[in-house]
Amino acid sequence: MVHGRVSRLSVHDVRFPTSLGGHGSDAMHTDPDYSAAYVVLETDAEDGLKGYGITFTLGRGTEVVVCAVNALAPHVLNKDLGDIVGDFRGFYRQLTSDGQLRWIGPEKGVVHLATAAVLNAVWDLWAKQEGKPLWKLLVDMDPQTLVSCIDFRYITDVLTEEEACEILRQSQVGKKEREEQMLAHGYPAYTTSCAWLGYPDATLKQVGCGTSFCRQFKVKVGADLQDDIRRCRLIRNMIGPEKTLMMDANQRWDVPEAVEWMTKLAEFKPLWIEEPTSPDDILGHAAISKALAPLGIGVATGEQCHNRVIFKQLLQAKALKFLQIDSCRLGSVNENLSVLLMAKKFDIPVCPHAGGVGLCELVQHLIIFDFISVSASLQDRMCEYVDHLHEHFKYPVLIREASYMPPKDAGYSTEMKEDSVKRHRYPDGEVWKKLLTAQRN
Numbered sequence: 001m002v003h004g005r006v007s008r009l010s011v012h013d014v015r016f017p018t019s020l021g022g023h024g025s026d027a028m029h030t031d032p033d034y035s036a037a038y039v040v041l042e043t044d045a046e047d048g049l050k051g052y053g054i055t056f057t058l059g060r061g062t063e064v065v066v067c068a069v070n071a072l073a074p075h076v077l078n079k080d081l082g083d084i085v086g087d088f089r090g091f092y093r094q095l096t097s098d099g100q101l102r103w104i105g106p107e108k109g110v111v112h113l114a115t116a117a118v119l120n121a122v123w124d125l126w127a128k129q130e131g132k133p134l135w136k137l138l139v140d141m142d143p144q145t146l147v148s149c150i151d152f153r154y155i156t157d158v159l160t161e162e163e164a165c166e167i168l169r170q171s172q173v174g175k176k177e178r179e180e181q182m183l184a185h186g187y188p189a190y191t192t193s194c195a196w197l198g199y200p201d202a203t204l205k206q207v208g209c210g211t212s213f214c215r216q217f218k219v220k221v222g223a224d225l226q227d228d229i230r231r232c233r234l235i236r237n238m239i240g241p242e243k244t245l246m247m248d249a250n251q252r253w254d255v256p257e258a259v260e261w262m263t264k265l266a267e268f269k270p271l272w273i274e275e276p277t278s279p280d281d282i283l284g285h286a287a288i289s290k291a292l293a294p295l296g297i298g299v300a301t302g303e304q305c306h307n308r309v310i311f312k313q314l315l316q317a318k319a320l321k322f323l324q325i326d327s328c329r330l331g332s333v334n335e336n337l338s339v340l341l342m343a344k345k346f347d348i349p350v351c352p353h354a355g356g357v358g359l360c361e362l363v364q365h366l367i368i369f370d371f372i373s374v375s376a377s378l379q380d381r382m383c384e385y386v387d388h389l390h391e392h393f394k395y396p397v398l399i400r401e402a403s404y405m406p407p408k409d410a411g412y413s414t415e416m417k418e419d420s421v422k423r424h425r426y427p428d429g430e431v432w433k434k435l436l437t438a439q440r441n
């Protein structure tokens with residue numbers, strides 16, 4: 001039974017100096033320090049349980065998100081957890097409809113990232129109190145309760161509550177077998193760790209494609225065409241003709257440029273081009289999709305899609321072939337559920353964005369749930385995996401034979417090790433104190 005009143009919300013600015021090694025670098029984010037606004041919820045339940053929530057950020061952006069989390073805190077403090085999850089749709093709407101804060105959103109940007117961090121902590125606490133990993137909490141929930149967590153405002157023209165319930169009801173068939181399949185074999189992953197844009201060739205060879213167990217790889221492109229051709233050739237030669245290669249431009253191009261550039265990279269047989277242009281340009285994505293379809297290249301996007309409305313339109317406009325949910329950009333599990341259900345209705349495979357710090361830990365729950373309870377398919381589906389920073393989590397992901405094995409611990413795998421948080425807090429954690437002093441000298 002869910003219990004307790006939220007007695008404290010604290011939020012920390014936690015940063016990792018990943019830019020020093022070029023980890024995470026792409027055509028637009030050349031010096032990313034993987035970071036998180038890290039929320040801790042405490043209750044008066046005296047059961048020793050806390051809820052941990054993160055949203056993923058890059059370096060200096062974190063302090064702005066921390067500020068937004070503090071601005072949302074009054075909506076959570078002193079609330080009964082039972083009341084929150086008992087009317088989760090209402091609570092989601094309360095957070096996203098704050099009459100003053102919504103002006104700096106609504107449901108996008110900093111304030112939405114903050115919503116994600118807070119709600120991720122609520123879901124973690126709920127799952128912990130139920131003694132289940134989040135994916136299992138979702139799998140065991142009846143369709144009516146699941147849809148009662150979703151705010152259908154702005155999407156009823158493509159998905160009503162009744163339709164959502166019906167999708168979930170139909171997917172009850174074979175659920176038990178699919179859960180067993182996940183527990184035995186896990187969910188297929190692909191890696192991006194092999195080809196960050198800032199990696200020299202020696203690092204590419206050493207880290208990446210040596211991972212013989214992996215069958216699917218993603219390479220960063222978009223800054224310099226000749227260099228892309230060279231790097232894609234190198235990687236294609238390393239992985240061989242059979243394995244799957246994806247490309248990611250991180251929003252670098254205009255629409256015609258995306259088509260031209262990808263036409264030149266088509267010889268390396270990419271399955272998809274990810275974020276070819278602005279994440280807000282729905283019709284631009286549609287035009288690129290149409291132009292690249294004859295070359296066998298699909299468009300993938302989602303890691304910077306603000307909310308369910310953008311996903312709705314991308315689906316309506318046939319603008320993408322692979323949909324990439326993000327556990328920390330959308331409004332937590334609640335909003336991700338609506339996107340998973342819309343993707344099912346449009347029959348578009350979901351291939352989540354992960355990596356960063358903690359994104360793999362979180363999104364594995366959503367995609368495992370998706371397979372068991374919504375999509376019921378692994379066709380054209382895989383979840384991103386990036387091999388950085390897992391050691392800072394109390395319940396790190398478990399990858400076996402290039403697949404995510406379903407987490408067994410209760411919660412949303414969001415909890416970081418206390419010592420890691422302490423050492424990486426900006427600017428007073430030991431790691432940053434040292435770096436900042438070195439920079440000054």
Ligand SMILES: C[C@H](O)[C@@H](O)[C@@H](O)[C@H](O)C(=O)O
Pocket residue numbers: 023024025026029032192248250303353354355356384
């Ligand atoms: C700045 C980040 O590392 C991004 O490059 C990364 O999220 C990327 O787009 C990805 O798809 O993994």
Ligand SMILES: [Mg+2]
Pocket residue numbers: 248250274275303353
């Ligand atoms: Mg990407």
